[in-house]
Amino acid sequence: MNKFHVIATSVALAAAFTTSAYAGARFDAIKAKGFVQCGVSTGLPGFSMADDKGSWSGLDVDVCRAAAAAMFGDASKVKYSPLTAKERFTALQSGEIDILSRNTTWTLTRDSSLGLNFAGVNYYDGQGFMVTKKLGVKSALELDGASFCIQAGTTTELNLADYFRANKMSYTPITYDSSDETAKAFDAGRCDALTSDQSQLYALRIKLGNPDGAVVLPEIISKEPLGPVVAQGDDEWFNLVKWSLYAMLNAEELGITSANVDEMKSSKDPNVLRLLGAEGIKGKGLGVADEWAYSIVKQVGNYGEAFERNVGMGSPLKIARGQNALWNKGGIQYAPPIR
Amino acid sequence: MAVDQNTDAVPAKAALWRRPAFRATVFQILLVLGLVAFGYYLFQNTLHNLQLRGISTGFGFLSYEAGFGILQSLIEFDETHTYGRTFLVGLLNTLLIAGLGIFFATIIGFVMGVARLSKNWLIAKIATVYIETFRNIPLLLQIMFWYFAILQPLPGPRQSLSFNDSVFLNNRGFYLPGPVFGEGFNIVFAAIVIAIVAVIFLARWARKRQEDTGQQFHTVYASLAILFGLPLIVFFIMGSPLSWEYPALKGFNFKGGIVVIPELIALLVALSIYTGAFIAEAVRSGILAVSHGQTEAAYALGIRPGVTLRMVIIPQALRVIIPQLTSQYLNLTKNSSLATAVGYPDLVAVFAGTTLNQTGQAVEVIAMTMGVYLTISLTISMFMNWYNKRKQLVER
Numbered sequence: 001m002n003k004f005h006v007i008a009t010s011v012a013l014a015a016a017f018t019t020s021a022y023a024g025a026r027f028d029a030i031k032a033k034g035f036v037q038c039g040v041s042t043g044l045p046g047f048s049m050a051d052d053k054g055s056w057s058g059l060d061v062d063v064c065r066a067a068a069a070a071m072f073g074d075a076s077k078v079k080y081s082p083l084t085a086k087e088r089f090t091a092l093q094s095g096e097i098d099i100l101s102r103n104t105t106w107t108l109t110r111d112s113s114l115g116l117n118f119a120g121v122n123y124y125d126g127q128g129f130m131v132t133k134k135l136g137v138k139s140a141l142e143l144d145g146a147s148f149c150i151q152a153g154t155t156t157e158l159n160l161a162d163y164f165r166a167n168k169m170s171y172t173p174i175t176y177d178s179s180d181e182t183a184k185a186f187d188a189g190r191c192d193a194l195t196s197d198q199s200q201l202y203a204l205r206i207k208l209g210n211p212d213g214a215v216v217l218p219e220i221i222s223k224e225p226l227g228p229v230v231a232q233g234d235d236e237w238f239n240l241v242k243w244s245l246y247a248m249l250n251a252e253e254l255g256i257t258s259a260n261v262d263e264m265k266s267s268k269d270p271n272v273l274r275l276l277g278a279e280g281i282k283g284k285g286l287g288v289a290d291e292w293a294y295s296i297v298k299q300v301g302n303y304g305e306a307f308e309r310n311v312g313m314g315s316p317l318k319i320a321r322g323q324n325a326l327w328n329k330g331g332i333q334y335a336p337p338i339r
Numbered sequence: 340m341a342v343d344q345n346t347d348a349v350p351a352k353a354a355l356w357r358r359p360a361f362r363a364t365v366f367q368i369l370l371v372l373g374l375v376a377f378g379y380y381l382f383q384n385t386l387h388n389l390q391l392r393g394i395s396t397g398f399g400f401l402s403y404e405a406g407f408g409i410l411q412s413l414i415e416f417d418e419t420h421t422y423g424r425t426f427l428v429g430l431l432n433t434l435l436i437a438g439l440g441i442f443f444a445t446i447i448g449f450v451m452g453v454a455r456l457s458k459n460w461l462i463a464k465i466a467t468v469y470i471e472t473f474r475n476i477p478l479l480l481q482i483m484f485w486y487f488a489i490l491q492p493l494p495g496p497r498q499s500l501s502f503n504d505s506v507f508l509n510n511r512g513f514y515l516p517g518p519v520f521g522e523g524f525n526i527v528f529a530a531i532v533i534a535i536v537a538v539i540f541l542a543r544w545a546r547k548r549q550e551d552t553g554q555q556f557h558t559v560y561a562s563l564a565i566l567f568g569l570p571l572i573v574f575f576i577m578g579s580p581l582s583w584e585y586p587a588l589k590g591f592n593f594k595g596g597i598v599v600i601p602e603l604i605a606l607l608v609a610l611s612i613y614t615g616a617f618i619a620e621a622v623r624s625g626i627l628a629v630s631h632g633q634t635e636a637a638y639a640l641g642i643r644p645g646v647t648l649r650m651v652i653i654p655q656a657l658r659v660i661i662p663q664l665t666s667q668y669l670n671l672t673k674n675s676s677l678a679t680a681v682g683y684p685d686l687v688a689v690f691a692g693t694t695l696n697q698t699g700q701a702v703e704v705i706a707m708t709m710g711v712y713l714t715i716s717l718t719i720s721m722f723m724n725w726y727n728k729r730k731q732l733v734e735r
Contacts, residue, residue, distance in 0.1 A: 086692050090701045093394060114699035115394035135591075145590040147511065152688065153696030157407040161418035172592070173408040174602075175693065176682045185682070188491035189510050190601070192591045232393045 026234040027287065030098055035077045038064035039097035042082045042178050045203040046311035046319075047103050047123075056080050059310040060101040063122055063228045066244040066300045067099060070292040075299035084177045086153040089114050092231050099241055100229040103197065105155045110229075119242040121227040122303075123311075124323045124332060126220035127159050128198035130205060133213050135192060140219040146192035147172035149182040156196055159222040183207050186214075197224045202317050240286050247293040249335035250275055251302035253326055258301040261294060275338050293338070303333065385702060400698045401426070407693060410684045411600055422694050429689035430711060436606055436685060437672040437715070443611035444671060445664075448618025453648070455623050466619065474616040479677055481613055486605035486681040493601075496592055505585050513599040514586035521580035530573035537569075538562045602683035606675070614671045621663035625656035657730050665723035669716050676712070686711060 030036060040048035040060060048058040061080075069075040081097050092100045093115055103125070104110075106118040129140050129148075137143060140163075150157050152175040164171045174191050176182050183204040186194040194201065198220060205211045228245065230238050251257075254272050256264050264272050274280040276297075277290035286292065300306065307324065308314045325331025355361055389396045401423035408418050413431040416424060455466035473481070491510055494500065499509040507514040545556040574581070586596035629652050637647040678685035679692060686708060695704040 086696050089696065089699050093392070093699075093701070109697075110699070113393075113395040115389070115392040143591075145592060145594075147592060152692050157693060158697070161407050165418060171408065172410060174410055174682055175684070175688070177679060177692070181682070184487075185491070188487075189495045190491060233391070 024234060024236045026095075026098065026231070027236040027240065030071065030237065034072070035079050036064055036068045036071065036099060037081060037097045038078050039081050039083050039088055039091055039100040039102055040064075041102045042084055042180065044103065044179060044200060045206055046199070046315055046317045047203065048080075048082075048101070050080075050082075057310065059123060059306055060103060060226075060228075062248075062300050062306040062310065063101045063241070063245055064099055066248055066296045067228075067241050069295040069299045070240055070244045070247070070286070070288050073289055073291070073295045075295070084153075085151050085179075086177060089116065092116060092229060095231065098230070098237070103200065103226045104229055105197075106225045106227055107155060115232045116229050117232055117238050119228045119230055119238060120245045120335075121225040121333075122245055123199065123226040125197040125199050125224035125226050127156055127195060127222040127224060128201055128220055129217040130186070130194045130196075130201045130214050131192065131217060133215055137193075137217070140217050140221065141167060141169075143171070143193060144169040145171070147174055147190075149186045149191040149194045150175050151179050151182050151196065152177055154196075155222070155224065160195055163221045179204060180207070197226070199311065199317075199319060202319060203311075206316055236287060240288065243286060243338075244292075244296060245303075246335040247275065247296050247338065248300065248303040248306065249326070249333055250338050251293070251297045252304040253328070253335070256297050256302060257305055258298055261297045265294075271337075271339075280339055389702070395698075395700060396703070398703060400700055400703075403698075405694070405697070407697070409689055410682070411603065412684075422698060425694050426686075426690050426707065429684065429686035432684050432689070433672075433675055433678075433686040433711075434715070436603065436610070436675045436678065436683070439607055440610040440614065440671045440675060441668050443607065444614035444618055444667070447611055447615030448667075449622055451615060451619035452622025452626070455619060456626055470616045470619050472616075473612050474620070476613075478609060478613050478674055479680060482605055482609040482677055482681055485608050486601065490601040490605055496588060499588075499593075505583075507586055507593060509593075510601065511592055511598075512601055513604060514593045515597045515599070516583040516585045517596040519582045519584050521582060523577040523580040526577055527570055527574045527580065530570045534566050534569040537565050541565070600683070602678070602681050605681055606678050606683050610671055610674060614667050614674075617667050617670075618664060621660050621667065622656070624663070625658075625660035626652055628659040629655045654730075658727075661723060661727045661730060665720060665727070668719050668723065672715055672719065673712060 038061070040056060040058075043049050044058070046058055048056060048060045050056050056078075061078075064078045064080075065075040068077040071077070081091065083091055083097075083100075083102060085102075088100055088102055088104065089110070091097050099119075100116075101122075103123070104118075105125075106121065110116060111118055129143065131137050131143075148160060148171055150160065150173055157173065157175065160171065160173065172191075174185065176185060179196065179200060182194055182196070185191060186204075187208050194204065194214075196204065198216065201216050205214055205216070208214055228241055230241050232238075251261075254269070254275060256272060256275065261276070265276055265278065267273060270279060276294045277283060277292065282290040283292045284290075289295075301309070304321075304326075307321065311317045311319045312321065321329075321331060323332050325333065327334040356365075386396055402421050404418075405420055405422050405425050406418050409416055409425065409428055411432060412428045413435060414424075414428060416428050451466045451469055454462050455470065457463045457466070493508065493510040496509050496511055499507040499514075501507045505516050541561060542558055545558045549555055584595045586593040586598070588594075633651055633655065634647060637651045638644075642651070675685060676687040679688040682688070691704055691708040695701055698704070
């Protein structure tokens with residue numbers, strides 16, 4: 001039960017505080033235990049979803065796998081903890097998980113008062129609405145007086161309130177613990193509209209009884225930069241997660257894929273050689289093996305590959321790259337250089 | 340320290356520290372001091388480490404604007420109110436479900452408990468099947484059953500099941516006409532209060548008269564007459580200052596009247612039926628605990644079975660029933676926190692859920708929530724203990 005979970009982690013939180021943290025403690029602890037404990041969703045197609053054999057895949061999962069590849073040279077050294085939106089921060093604060101990679105929106109409050117650090121953005125999203133076609137609604141502005149299924153403990157709850165306040169409309173919120181429950185309730189007609197980050201709406205639509213009977217409205221009412229999160233207090237671990245994500249982005253920019261990464265080792269381009277650990281600072285600064293980025297690209301792929309495989313055209317979601325394209329391809333995904 | 344000074348001051352047969360009473364006191368004080376110090380250490384340590392990890396602490400967040408809406412609120416609430424207010428909204432919703440649940444569970448429990456002992460084979464078997472079925476299925480499953488299997492498949496607002504075009508049932512809730520109090524209803528309300536007070540005095544007088552003279556008075560009929568007659572007369576004198584607001588389909592949903600949300604219905608039905616089964620068993624055990632000789636003695640005196648049950652058996656059975664009833668009431672209150680499974684906005688769902696998540700202050704929020712459940716439970720416990728004492732005085 002969630003309630004017990006939260007209470008248990010709170011107690012664990014109090015107990016965990018009896019030992020004080022020092023820099024690099026978590027980094028060393030992860031290295032010693034030999035795997036990365038990754039907090040994921042309870043099942044969101046494209047982002048983090050377990051298949052019938054219990055193995056996880058998705059864009060968020062790939063961030064964890066990349067960090068494991070950088071740390072251990074083996075992307076499979078990850079264990080997963082499925083969390084609801086309500087549980088996620090407590091799980092990270094208490095040290096139950098090492099990374100939270102669970103379509104989590106980067107906000108000021110979360111970054112500054114929860115003891116967390118956001119390690120970049122792996123998906124730029126925005127909140128949208130999904131309604132049934134039967135309702136005949138074309139715009140979110142026609143939803144005055146409607147009821148909405150929402151997931152508890154998300155920025156979605158806050159944005160919805162803001163949007164209706166700003167437009168002087170009324171609404172009824174019906175909040176559930178997991179996104180799965182919101183989809184079920186929407187399917188059963190408990191609410192007029194389902195609201196969430198747009199990527200999630202597409203993912204949840206697949207789960208509906210009749211996916212074609214629902215439409216996603218064009219309005220986007222918020223900025224939702226989603227990214228991996230780590231606990232404050234260990235900058236080494238923070239850096240590693242951050243640069244694992246940047247390595248995937250840089251690899252795409254440099255045209256290095258999981259297929260051609262071995263050939264690229266003999267490239268003449270110094271940028272490529274630096275990324276693959278043949279030149280420059282290599283793995284020294286991060287405290288990992290020199291081919292850390294090579295392992296990421298080889299085993300997980302570059303950002304573009306991960307995107308297409310999980311949420312893009314190679315997946316049932318068929319989401320266009322849009323603002324998640326690289327900065328030089330019309331999007332806003334931009335990673336600092338590896339040098 | 341203090342011990343040395345005292346040995347000089349007090350002339351005693353044995354040295355002070357050799358006296359058992361003194362030593363017992365000292366050890367107890369030391370134990371309490373030790374516990375307080377340990378508690379303080381835990382508190383400081385938590386605070387220090389929360390600060391070290393950059394997690395905000397303190398109760399300042401209670402005055403920040405919440406910024407989210409809540410499905411059902413007994414007091415005025417919108418997203419501009421504070422987190423402190425979300426605590427109140429959640430608390431009231433919890434008290435509502437606990438209060439309603441206790442009320443219905445008690446009725447169901449007493450009826451079913453007595454029914455299981457009925458001489459009528461069919462009634463006794465129905466009660467047995469009810470008790471054995473609902474007592475042995477996990478509560479969470481029952482809540483989900485009522486919510487997902489019974490209430491959600493109901494038709495949508497546009498195809499609502501309606502009764503007389505004033506009561507509607509659909510998958511968004513149960514819609515009832517709401518009373519609109521007109522001018523002068525205050526006086527009607529005063530009449531109701533006067534009627535209740537009058538009935539209490541009447542009952543006392545009738546009881547005293549019966550004890551003194553043995554003459555009976557038709558208290559029930561007289562009470563009903565006062566209780567309904569007086570307010571009704573005043574109501575018509577004042578010109579019927581009450582109208583009804585009927586729910587009507589406007590836009591997406593029904594507006595107006597009173598709405599009972601399906602989350603509340605599912606939770607209430609599940610909690611009442613589940614706890615009612617346990618109470619029924621408590622009632623049965625209480626009745627069986629009263630020796631059969633009591634019944635036979637009553638029959639021998641020519642008292643009818645109904646009166647025997649009401650006046651002879653139940654008062655004695657209550658002594659056995661009440662302690663069990665107390666623990667069932669406590670269970671029901673605590674079980675109401677399962678609300679979060681179906682999205683009913685109780686304290687756990689709203690405050691320990693959304694508020695905790697938006698503020699991230701897990702330690703404070705969980706401490707407050709646990710404090711509330713502890714307080715509610717202790718209050719119920721105190722009341723039931725008081726009631727138990729009163730009933731125990733009946734023992735001869």
